[in-house]
Amino acid sequence: MSGSSELSRRDFIKVTTGIVGGLIGVAIGLPTISYLIDPALQESGKDAWISIGKFEDMQVGKPYPFSFTQVQVNGWERTSSSFGGYAIRKSDDPKELLILNSRCTHLSCTVNWHEESDAFLCPCHDAKFSKDGQVLDGPPPRPLDVYSEFRLSDDGRIEIFFKAG
């Protein structure tokens, strides 16, 4: 037998054990690893177009309030968060809409439109924003956030693009 190219019995056992062991390792290892890293592979929420109201209901120059809720699902836990804002129509052109997020840029309180002051007022620290969202007074570091992506749907509604996360 010596010098022949055939596998010895011992080598055959070694190779077979290695291959079978490797297959078992892969069969156990792959499910285990994908089980552990699965949440990292999930897409974090979904982006959505959200209707905030009919364009014809928005009066020129008068901030139109809207609000909506989004549900975030993490595993078995569902968290719903509320969002709100004001749409300010400037002309008949839907493209010239300014849609502000009503969350104060200071500490995230909700600002309210105050007709007499012609400004958005924040109840928490007396912040004051102009109709365009610019800071007039108070501690906010930057103007109100703007929903810049929006569209007019076929049935005349304004929809804003909501990015999850």
Added chain:
Amino acid sequence: MWKKVYEWLDERIGLNDIYTNLLDRPEPKGNWWNTLGSASLFLFIMQGLTGIFLTVYYTPSPDHAYDSVQYIMEGVAFGWLIRGIHHWGATLMVIVVFIHMLRVFVTASYKFPRELTWLIGIGLFLTTLGMGFTGYLLPWNQRAYWATTVGTQIAGSVPFIGEFILKALRGGPNLSALTLQRFFSGHIWIIPLILAALMGTHLYLIIRHGESHYPTKED
């Protein structure tokens, strides 16, 4: 290179001795019934590993326990497999441990000098049942809830101290969040530690005495 590393380690730890004593020790002529102890050990390790993986997602709280189990079954990749192995492995382990015990009894292997191995074996069987009892509540579904209600009531029927046992098991008079939490703690920490300690002693005694011969006609 590896040979050198191995030799260096062997000189200090005695790997060859460990191998000889654990895996190359002399055995009497036996049959497949003699493998049930090793099967129990294997199942214990498998339950331990799958159990550890389950705790990555499981939450022992009445608000979330059921939902987190549903999430493991439907939301996580291969979660059904891990829980499936843990679920069926638990049943299998009780069966295998019991048959192992039966074999030892039938072949009279519990006799001198192995009485202590037998007694510890009884402890191992009882702790295995304890694992089953505590684990059964964790999915927090109807079956789990009522099985534990009945199970703790049975424990409560002990004369004189029954009510105390029931309260101690439930963490109060009612089946509550406290029950779930202490069953979880018992299931993943307390009972497994007792089980592992007993198992270590059990294995030490088996290696010390070697396995018993099957009784012959003259015995």
